[in-house]
Amino acid sequence: MEDEETIARYAFFSDEVRADGTPRPKLFEPDKHHECSVFRTDGLTATEIQRIGDEVVSPNYGKLPYGHCDLFVGQVRHQVHMQVESVEPPTHHACIRGYAADKSAWKLQAAQLSQQAALFVRFRG
Amino acid sequence: MPTTIRLTEPHLPVFMTIGADDAYRITEDHTQELRYTMELLRAWQFSDALSNITRSHALGALMAACAEHNQGLRHEATLGLIHPYAVQLAIYFISALPKELPDPECGVDRDGEVNLEWFGAKGHLLTLSISGTGRIAYAYLHGDQHERGAIRMQEQLPARLVELVGRFK
Numbered sequence: 104m105e106d107e108e109t110i111a112r113y114a115f116f117s118d119e120v121r122a123d124g125t126p127r128p129k130l131f132e133p134d135k136h137h138e139c140s141v142f143r144t145d146g147l148t149a150t151e152i153q154r155i156g157d158e159v160v161s162p163n164y165g166k167l168p169y170g171h172c173d174l175f176v177g178q179v180r181h182q183v184h185m186q187v188e189s190v191e192p193p194t195h196h197a198c199i200r201g202y203a204a205d206k207s208a209w210k211l212q213a214a215q216l217s218q219q220a221a222l223f224v225r226f227r228g
Numbered sequence: 229m230p231t232t233i234r235l236t237e238p239h240l241p242v243f244m245t246i247g248a249d250d251a252y253r254i255t256e257d258h259t260q261e262l263r264y265t266m267e268l269l270r271a272w273q274f275s276d277a278l279s280n281i282t283r284s285h286a287l288g289a290l291m292a293a294c295a296e297h298n299q300g301l302r303h304e305a306t307l308g309l310i311h312p313y314a315v316q317l318a319i320y321f322i323s324a325l326p327k328e329l330p331d332p333e334c335g336v337d338r339d340g341e342v343n344l345e346w347f348g349a350k351g352h353l354l355t356l357s358i359s360g361t362g363r364i365a366y367a368y369l370h371g372d373q374h375e376r377g378a379i380r381m382q383e384q385l386p387a388r389l390v391e392l393v394g395r396f397k
Contacts, residue, residue, distance in 0.1 A: 116300065118293045118335030118343075127345060128355045128367075132338050135306045165303025207376040210355055211367035218351045218369065 104187055106177030110141040110197055113156045113168040114223065124223040126172045131199070131216035133209055139199040139216075143189070144173065153226050159193050170225040178219040183212060283331050286322050290315070290334035290342065297336040308340030311360025317381055318342040318358050324385050329393050341365075346396040354392050368392050 112130055114120050119130040131139055142160075144152050156168040176187045185201035199216070202209040294310055301307050321344065322332060332344035341357040348370075356366035362381035366389060368374060379386040 116293075116296055116335075118289075118296070118333075121333065121347065125347075127333070127335065128353070129335055129337060129343065134338065163304055164300060166300075205378075206357060206365040207367055207378050210357065210365055211369070211374060211376045214353055214355055214367050214369050215374075218353075 104143070104176050104189055104197065106175065106180060108143060108176045109145050109173050110176060110179075110187060110199075111144045111152060111171040111173050112139065112141050112220070113160050113171045115161075115164045115166060115168050117169065120169070120172070120223045124225075126217040126220045126223060128210060128213040128217045130172060130220070131213040133202040133213075137200075137202050137204075139202075141187070141197050141199060143195045143197055147195075149224075155195060156226065159196075168226060170223050170227075172220040172223050174216070174220040179216065182219050183215045185212060185216075283322050283325070286331040286334055287319060290318060290322070293335045294342075297340070307338055310336060310340045310342070313362075314340070314342045314358050314360040317360075317362060318344060321358065321381075321385060325393065326390065328397065329390070330396050332393075346393055348396050352396070354389075354396065356389065364389065366392075370395070 112126075114126075114130055116129070118127065120126050133139055140160075142152075142155055147155075152171065156171065161167050179185050179187050179199055185199055187197055187199055190196050190198045202212055294315060297307065297310060301309070318334070322334075330346060332346055335343045335345070337343050337357050341359045343355060343357045345353060345355045347353050350371070352370045354366065354368045356364050358364050358381070363378055364381060364386065365376075365378045367376040375392075377388075379388065
């Protein structure tokens with residue numbers, strides 16, 4: 104994956120994004136596998152990005168995503184010093200890896216990722 | 229004559245009191261394993277009611293986040309259960325903040341710990357997670373400056389965290 108590539112993190116909980124659209128650290132918390140699931144979105148239309156969230160990701164949550172926050176692969180690698188790797192299937196899927204084991208350490212990483220990410224793109228209310 | 233109302237049995241590992249100044253106090257005996265009981269929760273809820281709680285917006289947001297997290301538990305196996313004691317400690321933390329300090333934004337971590345966050349300008353933020361055992365993991369960012377660590381809930385709010393929250397006034 105190139106540094107210039109865009110990745111999107113879907114938001115399923117209202118406490119993942121602030122009222123002004125800036126992402127909160129929770130959006131980039133690691134899962135139980137100690138990684139954060141994202142999707143590669145370059146070349147996709149807004150409708151296609153929403154369709155991935157609705158059809159591919161939402162079954163894991165039992166509800167539709169509110170929207171997504173984007174960031175560049177290079178921001179993850181060079182600003183937060185973590186890795187992004189393509190992990191397919193499903194198509195376009197990737198993972199942010201390199202979270203620390205200690206909670207306060209990965210909270211710092213998640214906070215740094217949230218600061219790098221762009222404003223929230225909302226699909227629905 | 230100042231008095232202190234003890235709301236839980238002193239033999240429990242954690243008990244709360246409300247002093248003459250209506251301030252919360254929490255006492256924990258680190259030599260005992262923490263055991264959560266419904267009686268304890270009821271006592272905390274009772275003490276909340278007595279304490280003339282402010283910051284109702286933050287507490288409402290906390291309850292809403294807990295409800296949303298619990299709904300998600302039905303579908304997402306990777307979410308952790310919220311420990312009721314983590315919620316009670318978060319309520320205590322919010323309620324015991326000095327009046328001049330701002331409200332936190334509240335939420336629930338994927339692992340079920342309660343998170344409280346403060347945001348300032350230009351990426352200035354403090355995020356802390358309260359566990360059911362009273363351990364608070366926190367991270368603070370302000371420009372190039374960052375700090376992280378873990379602190380146990382004490383008889384009073386941890387001074388370092390109060391100091392960090394104070395930077396968001």
